[in-house]
Amino acid sequence: MILTPLTRKAIRDITHRRLRTLLVVLGIVVGVAGLTAINLTSHALTAAFAFSANERATSDVSIFLASVDPSVARQIQAVPNVKVVQVLSFYGTRWKVSVPPGHVNMGITAYQNLQDVKLFPFQLTNGRLPGVGEIVMEASDRGLQPFKVGDMISVTTRSGLTPLTVVGLSRTLGDLSATFSSFARGYMSQDGLAVATGITKPNDVEIQVVDKSRAPETARTVVALLRQQGDVVLGSNLPGNAFDPGPVNGLYVIMDVLSVIALILAGFLIINTVTTLVGEQIASIGTMKAIGATRGAVMRGFLLTVAVYAVVGTAAGIGVGLVGGYQFTLFMANLITLDIGPFQVDPSVILLSAVVGLLIPFGAALVPLWAGTRITVREALSAYGVAGSPVRADRMPVGAGWTWVPQTAWLGLRGVFRRRGRAVLTLLALTLSAAAFLAVQTTTYSVNDYLGKLFSQYGSDLFVSTGQPQPLDQVRSQLLSVPNVAVVERFSNREVNSRWGHIVLTGVEQTPTLYRRDILRGRWFTPGEKNVVLINEQLQEKTGLRIGDAIEVSTGVKSQDFRVVGVLHDLNGGLGNIGVAMTSFDNWLAFFDLPADRAGGFMVGAVDHAQAAVDTTANRIDDALVAQGLSPFVTTAQQNISRNQAQFEILYVLLYAVAAIVALIGILGLFNTLTTSVLERRREIGIMRSLGATGRRVASVFWVEALALSALAWVAASVIGIPAAYGFVSLIAAVLINVGFAFSPTALVAMLAFTFVIATLASVIPALAAARLRVAGILRYE
């Protein structure tokens, strides 16, 4: 004989209640799978970032020019610390698509020699390299508008709509997926670009250096060299590490928190299940102790059951987590266009999941087992077949005399705290579930609110960038001549560096009308005031700067101090930025060494703000500027909002997945409680049925008990859920993007509905079981 009777009993306790076993194991699987997937993805993506950074040659210095002779590459190569030079053309345009609003902003990169791309190379995944009249499109562009190799696409050039034949698909490491960025990318030969757009010379120089610490100095040397030979330098910057996992790390933190929540709830589920298990087997515990079992022997039997739950759940959870983690890694890698390289599973990932998956069930089970097996034989055997704990006969029950309430409802309500310890545990689990749901609801509401307010300071209908700065009067009059254009203001922003991180340095008019100033402290800049900024609240929070302090910002080739004169409300920014610094447009031009009578960016206000009218205006502006030989970017305000919303979808998916998991665990906990309640109240059920109660009336007793528990949980969750939601939103603000806390009272209503749905789902099976008990069988032992 291999298995002892106690071992067999432990195993049959598992197989005897298959549904409960399945649900408990599922709870453990979910927690362990989440932890495994997150850790696996974290390791894999970190490795992928490193692998891709090694694979893809990135630049350390970017210099933007009006145009430059390709032969300048040889001269730049001779500059000390320069390792690799790549000269290219970049053309911004619009791709005409069939889906609203009818176009997609697009960037075309062209090379003199497509066979010899030294920096930011692309991989040709399908087709061939393009000739004249042809283009290679980034594969992810198909997410914006489906197409295949051989199809024609149309882009806006100065000749109007220019058709190009798609001859290949590309994959560019480090580029955000088009569906994520809402921005398409394509590659052409320099000759092809010249024929299509008239741009015959490169306008961008990318440089990789030997010693990255000397990159700023190298950038200044190269810019000086270019200016010396008469080239018009429009700007430069230090791109930084394109494969910086920093922003993605924020997502990991959030996912780690969600995984911990799932594991804690799984632990509660174990406590609840073991308590139920012990409660169901009080008589067996008494019998075993009567025939010689010590407390330890009884506990060992139950721990064996828990061990099976833990081992099966952990093994399955690790398996699911590895698969899920791999899929999530692929998803993220496609989103950011990374090469995963040889996929490996770090043993520490599996080890951690195994330890956590085994420890939590055991740890959670010990307390209820210790408490439950303390019962004496006499207590255990005298509780057999008797419903509930001793009734306090010396005081009136709650609601006594309220005869207008159905007695079956009182049976349900007064049953809630029959077993106080178990009721408290169930309430705790339900409260956590409801609070987690409230946190998810509030977080999505806060994010939506943030996105809605993101551009609230920006009252324009359109944003226009001309690429290169153009004579101001000329561009302004061109824009104002477009039908439906009412107001045109200068506006540009560009990322700069500071010792705290990246800042969006923004230039606006001295007295803007489209930009809505919301000054919280200090003042606006005065006419002609030089080198002053207002910073937004987020930047002030992150830096601790006060009015009057100086803030140093820098690009690749220049550093400058600005004095803080005010703090304003402005939510602009984004992943990877720490805030906004706003200055006059003249100061902005001066900082980037651009002529004062030029401008490259504008906010445009329309007469008719209807979306269709704005979309038409955007197309007209694009046509007008392209006709002047420019390569503009024209974006509507709605496109900006949509792009931001799409980028948050991944967060919504994660949050609602968590909501589903916590709902499941809440249901499981309540299900266990109600199941035990049915078992303990068999005599009551038998008496009710003998008095004429239908199955439905019997079922309603337990449904009322479930609703009462859920209502209590709702009250408790309302108290702790709001601070919890605040904490979670603050976490997202700290690690991902600066979302402000916004709370809608309707979230409480949604949470109430959530708890009632849980109550109803959890009570279905126990209530049906109660309704189907046969009277004769119940009352026979009495």
Place this chain on the structure above:
Amino acid sequence: MAHVRPEPLIEVEHLTRVFGAREQKVAVLSDLSFCVPAGSLFGINGPSGSGKSTLLNLLTGLDRPTSGRVVFGGEELRARTENQLARWRGRHVGIVFQFFQLIPTLTALENVMLALELGGAGRFSRGQWRERGMACLAQVGATDFANRMPAKLSGGQQQRIAIARSLVNDPAVIVADEPTGNLDSRSAHDVFDTLAGLTAQTKTVVFVTHATELASRSTAGIELLDGRIVAQHGGATAIPQSA
């Protein structure tokens, strides 16, 4: 030749058990003193509420007295911890309950072997458990349903399994609390005959009953009323008399 009384296996001295606290104290047993002779079929008789089951629990260490003592085979029970009592019961006492108390997820044979696993099984190695279990089932005529679950057995059959379980560790004493209380008359007679027959194997059988017919079959015993002994017979005196 002088009549030699059987040595007492269990000695009870001034045993009292009070339940409740403060104003709600109830003395279920009051100052009981008696002996259980070895090898006897000892009956504890009395109406419902007389304290029979409470007395049985005290004799087997399932409960602790408020005062007084129980000396079992020369050892006082009171000084032991719960775990010590459990181990002691496993080796020295076989218990048969009114409601059988079989583990519902184990077969009949497994229920019997469970007592071997939990009761120390000092005499039997693990390889002998099955054989020993079947032997005990044979003793009570229950080998035919060794592999059936309790839910598939009648009350009489379940009680036979419970008796087999009580025998498996070869205890000196079998204690049965209303062993026939939940059975039909025919099954009750069969079960009681089985229990009574154990005394022929030098077992001492202590049983509780409110049925006077069964009580009359005892070779020694006491009668309880309201927690006190109102009658006793067959050597159940408090202190053995010297010849």
